[in-house]
Amino acid sequence: MKNKQLAEVIIEHVGGKDNIISLVHCATRLRFALKDESKANADFLKKQAGIITVVQSGGQFQVVIGNSVADVFDVIMQLTHLNETPSKDAPSAAPKGVISKLIDLVSSIFIPVLVVLVAGGILKGIIALLQVCSIVHEKTPTFNFLTAIADAPFYYLPIILGFSAVKKFGGNPYVGMALGGALIHPAIIGMIKENIELQTEFFNIPIQLIQYKSSVFPVILAAWFYSLLERNFNKIMHDSFKKFISPLLGIMITVPLTFALIGPVVAFLSNSVANGIIYVYELNSVIAGMILAGLWQIMVVFGIHWGLVPFAINNTIVYHEDFMLPILFPAVFAQVGAVLAVMLRSQDPQVKALASSSALSGIFGVTEPAIYGINLPLKRPFVIGCISAMVGGGIIGYFKSVIFSFSFTSIFAFLQMIPADGLDDKFYAAVIGSIISFLIALIVTYLFGIPKDKKQNDDNETENYQLNSNQTDISEQVKTITIASPLTGQIIDLKEVNDVTFASGLMGKGAAIIPTVGEAIAPEDGEVVSLFRTKHAIGFQTKSGAEILIHIGIDTVKLDGQYFEAHVESGQKVKKGDRLVSFDIEAIKQAGFEVTTPIIITNSDDYIDVQCIFNQDDIQQGDALLALSANKE
Structure with a gap:
């Protein structure tokens, strides 16, 4: 009942159901794409119990709920029936700015997918730990079953992304699944076998066939192209058969074009971008680590951190490891240290309760309650957390720590940094760097980052006011x-x-x-x-x-x-x-x-x-x- 009432309030004050183009959610926020943001009342929503804050960034109207966001999301979807009728306005009503478009696109496509990717990633980490402890051995039936469960979300990622992307672009998402499935069909995989690339043909059209299993970007662009075809076919076809013929023609055109042109070009560009990021990182990994760790939570505040997610996923798939995610560990645990210091220092039972629950959420990778509930309103704990994160980020950058599967930056993610052949310096660097950032933020915030107890502050301010009144005429100021x-x-x-x-x-x-x-x-x-x-x-x-x-x-x-x-x-x-x-x-x-x-x-x-x-x-x-x-x- 509580979630339903909150959902009703949110729907009403984002401008009503008719003002909502689409809605997705991440770990803590509802992310609305609205037709007219001027109809939304952000100030009112910020004041409601159950809402931490509202952020308007990246072309999205973001309502930060906290750990219960999924429950509120489910109720809103039931009340608005958004999942039943994909908005035809979505492509044309996208945010105006290029950056806003990209952030909205990335978050809308990837946020629904992350749950299964993170689950698979954590299981990969557990398998690595079981191997190190000699509990599970490679090429045994148990190992094969566990590996199949963990690898499935990544191997069949084109199918998963095909559904999510076509749904975002306003087409039939089930055709998106078929589109992704065609890219990794056994008939195609069997042609490539062990080769990375293969020269073949389709009706005498030359095709450079490459591996699409676990790929990220090719299927997204193919989904956009298919959705464009579907909408245009629907405009010119009769209602009696367009539901069947439009998808047929769309996929018959899109799949060969993807194999012949879209896939190879996008794969080349995405690999080039990944190589460019790695090149910049290799120039000075310490400075790169410090900058990324220090800025990460600031990016979280504005909701633009999702722009890095596809590249982190792409790195883990193309190179079987990623250097960006480990750098984010100190950013998360520094904010946890800062909010824990507030809990230890404050004399207010309510603040203690809020800070303790926020610290617990932060350990599991959800820092928004700590940021919006405690650290950012107090200002200094948030700044101290960001600066402390730079120290750990520099350490992790120096040792060039990597993670072997995609994950949220939580305490579980350390498992995903364990190599199959045992713990190494890169793993220990990530753990030590995160602990150091945590301790620096905890100690500095405890000593210097927290105002005195509010009541004491009020008393002191009143006392200072009276003292100053004896010296100057405050009433004039x-x-x-x-x-x-x-x-x-x-x-x-x-x-x-x-x-x-x-x-x-x-x-x-x-x-x-x-x-x-x-x-x-x-x-x-x-x-x-x-x-x-x-x-x-x-x-x-x-x-x-x-x-x-x-x-x-x-x-x-x-x-x-x-x-x-x-x-x-x-x-x-x-x-x-x-x-x-x-x-x-x-x-x-x-x-x-x-x-x-x-x-x-x-x-x-x-x-x-x-x-x-x-x-x-x-x-x-x-x-x-x-x-x-x-x-x-």
Whole structure:
């Protein structure tokens, strides 16, 4: 139920089902391709419980969910039926920029495929470990069965990518599977045998036949060409037979053309790019390792890291090893070290809980919760993590560590660096480099990267303010904006709210009220920026520019508007004291929900300080609640 409600909110605030061209997900984010991004409300989505943040990058509208992203994705697909009707608008509605197009293309094609590739890669690592430990021996039945399971996703990669690519390009994805299957059919493989290339012919057309098993790029370009043919055939053919004839003609043209031209040309270009990357790496592997490790998590923040994925996969297939993935290990474990330091140092139970779960996710290769939940908001831990990663990246670059199959950068991926003939210096360098980056980030963040406890900071800032007031006339430099209480009830510290998103201060500073009167009023003159469909949350902007979120109750979105009544509409101008929403406190409690209401200044970063100035237990509507300190213009 929780995932369904979150999915409904996301669909509504990305502009509705009709605004969605396509949707894929990676380990932590939903990646939307939208027809019109201006219809999406990123600011609103960022404030919702269950959403870590929103990133608009690479031509995609990315909603970062965290570990439960797959569950939310499944619900959205059920509600929108996107998987049933591939969008015909997808090719024409692609992002405008070349880089944006490429990032969107790569992520849309490869993200659905990575699950099976990573599973196969991890199993390859386990097989290598079993060989080193002399538990499994080569050419035994057990070894052959395990190898078949691990190799299958890579050997039949053209079939898997054929499905994913044709689906992305708007054609029939099952024809894409047949297209990939033709490239690795036993009749073709049997012609090549042990030769790398073979000169042959097709109806007297000369063909240079090469190995396509495990290939990456040829089938993708072939899928694009086939999809182009299918769409054009569908336009000119009658509805009664186009569903069969269009795929027939499309694949009959595409497969020979792929063998004759597309495959050899794309294979040559992809191998040339791979050789170029390796050449640059060989010029100075230490510097290359430091740069890639230091920039990786920054690329993750903007969602553009997927641009390197095809080349890493291509390297493992063409050269049976890849040097890029090991360099990323320190980048991941440095962020884990930084967030672990926050957990150890912080005195806030809510921050400790969020940091510990983020550290656990990071160990398994998912760093977005650590980045968006802790390290990036605190700034210094994120920067320290990136710099610490450079040290480990340099070490791994010096020893030129490699991985033998594709994987996510997680603790399991170390298994995939084990050579069949036993552990070597390259393996130990990757482990030691990752540990060093982890320890540097942990120690430096613990000593220098974390602000003092928030309460202590607030006390110190107040004390410093008073001291400075005795020396200079602060009133000439700072103006104070007072925000009144929209509720009547008992006031509590924001940290006491039973919701980590609010209690941690990630959404902004403010206060919380346990209401005794079921009515929320406008705290100041301003505008209702957003009114949640379920009426439990109001986004409000004052004339002075303060952005206020009034979130009535905890998890009350699950009530779907029951026991709430709205008296205003989104976009409506209101005066201080105007009634916004009324609600039935007792009914909400009987339904099993808290009525504790966080009142958040969501643009807290625009102010020098945000303080709760009401110093009694009970507050009335209209009483001064918050003081916002801002520089005078």
